[in-house]
Amino acid sequence: MLLTVDALQISFGSLSPVDDVTLSVDRGQILGVVGESGSGKSLTATAIMGLLPRVGGQIAAGRIRFDGADLVHTRERELRRLRGGRIALITQNPMTSLDAMMRVGPQIDQAARLHLGLGRRAARARSLELMADLRIPDPASVYTLYPHQLSGGMKQRIVIAMALAGDPELLVADEPTTALDVTVQAQIVQILVDLVRQRGLGLILITHDMSVVAQTCDRVAVMYCGRVVELADVNAIFEHPRHPYTQALIRCIPRHDMVRGTMTAIPGMVPGAMALPPGCRFNPRCALASERCRVEIPGLAIGASGNGVACHLAEAA
Ligand code: SF4
Ligand code: MG
DSSP, rough: EEEEEEEEEEEETTTEEEEEEEEETTTOEEEEEEEHHHHHHHHHHHHTTOHHHHOOOOEEEEEEEEEEETTTTTHHHHHHHHBTTTEEEOOSSSGGGGGSSOOOOHHHHHHHHHHHOHHHHHHHHHHHHHHHHHHHHSSHHHTTTTGGSSHHHHHHHHHHHHHTOOOSSEEESSSTTTTOHHHHHHHHHHHHHHHHHEEEOOEEEEESSSHHHHHSSSEEEEEEEEEEEEEEEHHHHHHOOOOOHHHHHHHHHHOOOOOTOOOOOOOOOOTTTTSSSSSSGGGGGGGTTOOGGOOOOOOOEETTTTTTEOOHHHHHO
């Protein structure tokens, strides 16, 4: 496995908005991490990137292993080398990664110079090559433009080029297309999929869009209220979803044959980290909840297949 997260708990003082998160991704594989906002997806990504201290959080328990190495106890200096070098992050808003005052080409060069130790000319040649790989038309001209001169989709391609510049093995993409138009979204997702297939990268694709997951992912981790409630192959998730929350998410996927306005929504809201219900965190919204569900937290029981579910009922079935 390229990356393994095992029983991760992230704390902010006495609150743990991420608790008992287990997932993994291998080279050449796409792991989708899905859930509504507030489910702990981005915090999990932040922990993988070693950036929790910047948001005031800390890893209270669990392990993160990257290519066999323990990331939880890695010093900041070594983490900085990994970040952008072997592990790269792509965020929702390209402008969090881009410098508005600097031409985009040299911003890609910077990453290659920093992580690969390339000289000026070699870095520029590499940037142009990456831009062409990402189907940016006329890379030599785009190289000299400023971010504001580019469309949202083009800016996100530059950010992906920056992420690739250090030749990473793992990409973590946190809602990389949410800020883009629908047609552009599909292009960016396709670019990410091609990168994984062609370069053998591991990709963690964080999204709230189940149709994107269905089209691209190999494996899926479904998160709810900071916990992984189901972890399985994409086929199992869509053909035999076992957790009531996964089942509800799938029912919410808009279908073409639906009349507008009939889309199912999951009743109720995701409780905040300060108001978590006792027992299974999904119990206030679960039609199948029993007395046991209101007292006992179901653990993620992973079977020999590598698939698992955290539900008292599914476990019994
Ligand atoms: Fe529903 Fe109970 Fe399963 Fe939670 S453990 S999802 S409340 S059936
Ligand atoms: Mg998020």
